[in-house]
Amino acid sequence: MLKEIIEPLLDWYDANARVLPWREEPSPYRVWVSEIMLQQTRVEAVKPFFDRFLESLPGVKELAECPQDRLLKLWEGLGYYNRVRNMQNAARVVMEKYDGRMPENYEALLELPGIGRYTAGAISSIAFGIPVPAVDGNVLRVMSRLTMDEDDILKQSVKSRWEREIGGMMPQDRPGAFNQALMELGAVVCVPNGTAKCGQCPLEAFCMAREAGRIRDFPKKAPKKQRKIEKRTVLILLAGNRTAICKRPENGLLAGLYEPLNLKEHLSREQILNYLKERHISALHIQEAEESKHIFSHKEWHMAGYIVKVEEPLGRETDDIIFVEREERKKNYPIPSAFRAYMKYM
Template sequence: MENIAPALLDWFYKNRRILPFREDPTPYHVWLSEVMLQQTRVSAVLPYYERFLAALPDIPALAACDEEKLHKLWEGLGYYSRVRNLQKAAKIVCEQYGGQLPADYAALRALPGIGDYTAGAIASISFGIPVPAVDGNVLRVFSRLYNDPGVITDPKVKKAFTARVMEHQPPEKAGDYNQALMELGALVCVPNGAPLCDVCPLAGLCQARAAGTTAVLPQKAKPKPRKVLPVTVALVESPAGFLVQQRPAKGLLAGLWQPLLWESEHLLQAEVLARLAALGVDTGTAVPEALPAAKHIFSHIEWLLSGVALTVPEQAAPAGCVWASREELRTTYTLPGAFAAYKDRMLG
C-alpha cells in the first residue's frame, strides 16, 4: 500500500475513456465538464457539453449570455442552479481575472458553485497543481482499499480519506492521478453491483476484497425522507400556443417556465376551471381532459402531478403568463424535466 500510484496510472493510461475534456483539458473545458457531471452520467453529458461549447466557446461568452438562452442550453440536464452559478462565476472571472480561470486552488474555491472537488479537479488537471480532487468515486475506492467502515458523508471521515489520497499522489502527475482514481471508481470499483475486482489494478492490495466486505462499503448516512407534494397542472392551449408562466427568480426551478400549476393541491376539474376563471382565462365551452398522473423527484421534494388539458379561444395572456407556440417551446422557453410526462404533448 506504500505506493499505489504506479499501478493505478499504468492502468489509467491503458484503459481510460477518450473524452473531449480530457483531450483538450483547458481550465474552462474541465470546469464546464465537472459542473455538468455533477449528478449526471458521462453519456448523458457529452451532447450537452459539445452544444454548450459551440454556443459559448469561452468564459467571456458565458458571462455575457442571455439568461433565457443559458437555461435553454442547459435544458434537460436539471439542477439549474449549476448553470446559474457557472455564469455568476464567469462574470467574476471576467471582472477579476481577465476572463481566464486563476491557477490558484483558493481563488478557484472562492468562485460561486465551485467546491473542494471541482477546484481540485481544475487545479490539478488543467494547471498541474498537486491538490486532491475527491468525489464519490474516490471515496468509494479508498473505503474499499482500506476496508474502512467510516461514513463517507461525515466531513471528518472525508477529511481523513482525502489525507490518504494525498499520501499516494505523485506531485508531478497530480491531474492524471486524480483522474485515474475517478476512472477506477466509475469503471471498476463501481457503485451499484459488485466491483470488477478481476480487472482492478489494486486488487492485490484491497483490504475489503481480502475481507469480503466490498458489498457493504462505502458506508453512507441514511438520506432524509423527501417531502411529498401534490401538484395540479393545467395544459391550456389556444390558437396562439400553450399558456406558460415563469417561476420566481429564487427557489425551486428558479426562473424557468412551466404550465399553469398549483403546488400542494390536487384539484378536481371543476376547481381547475374556477381557478382559471379567477386568473381571467376565458375557458369558453372547453371540456377538460384528464392528464396522466406523473411523478418527479427532486433532491429533497417529490412532486405527484395530475391535472387537465383543455383548448380555449384565442385571448390575451393573464398577467405573468405568455402564450408560447410549439416552436417557441422548442427554441426559446425552457421547460424543466419535472414536466417530462407532458412535454411530448406540448412540443408536438
C-alpha cells in the same frame, strides 16, 4: 499500502481511460464546465450537453455575457440550474478580477461562486498540473473499499481526511491523471451497490474489502432523510397551435425557468374549471393526462396532469401566463425536466 497503488492505477488508466471530449483538450474552462455538468449526471448523458454548451459559449467571456434565458435553455435537461447560474457569476468575477483567465491557484479557484474543493482540485490538477486531490463519491467508494473504512463518507470530516490522505500520496508529475484514474476506477469498475467488477480492477490485490468478501458493506453511509411529498396539478393549456407557460419566481426551486400551469394539490375537474374562470380563461374541453412523479434532492412532486383546450385570453388578469408556439418555446424558453411527461402535449 496506498502509495503502492499509484503505479498500477496509472498503468490501468493509460490503457483504459475513456475518450471524452473534455479530456481531448483539458483547458481550465473545459474542465470546469465538464465537472459541473458531471455532478449528479452520467458521463454519456453529459456529452451532447457539453458539446452544445461549448459551441454556444466557447469561453469565459461568452459565459459571462450570456442572457439568462439563453443560458438556462443551454442547460435545459441537466437540472440543478443554480449550478449554471453560479458558473456565470464566477465567469463575471474571472472577467473582472483575472482578465478573463481562470486563476492558476487552488485557493483562488475556491473563492469563485459555485466552485468547491472537488471542482477546484479537478481544475487545478487536470488543467494546471497542481498536485491537489479531487475527491468525489467515486473516489470515496474506492478508498473506503481498499481500506475497509468504517466511517460515514457523507460526513465532511471523513471527506476532509481522505483529501489529506490522497493529497499526501499524489504523484507530483501526474496529479491530473492520478485524480482522473481514481474517479474513472470508481465510475467503471468499483461501481456501487455490490456490483463491483473486481476481476477487472488493477487494485484487486490491495483491496481489503475484496479479500474479506465485504465489498457490499462499503462505503458506509448514514440513511438519507425521507423526502417531503407535494401533490401538484399540471395544466397543459392549448389555444390553437399555442401552449400556455409561466415563468417561475427568480428565487427558490427551479428559479427563473418556465413551466406549464403548476398548481398546488390534486384538483378535481370542477376546481380546475373554477380556477380558470377566476383567471378569465375560457375552457372549451378538458381531459386527463397521465400522472407523473419527479424527485428533487429534498422533495418529490406527485403530479396529476390535464390537457385543457381554451380560448386564448387577452385580459390583464393573465399577464403572468404567455401563450407560445411550439418552435418558439423549444428555442427560447427553458422548461425543466420535471415536466418531461407532459412535453409531448406542448
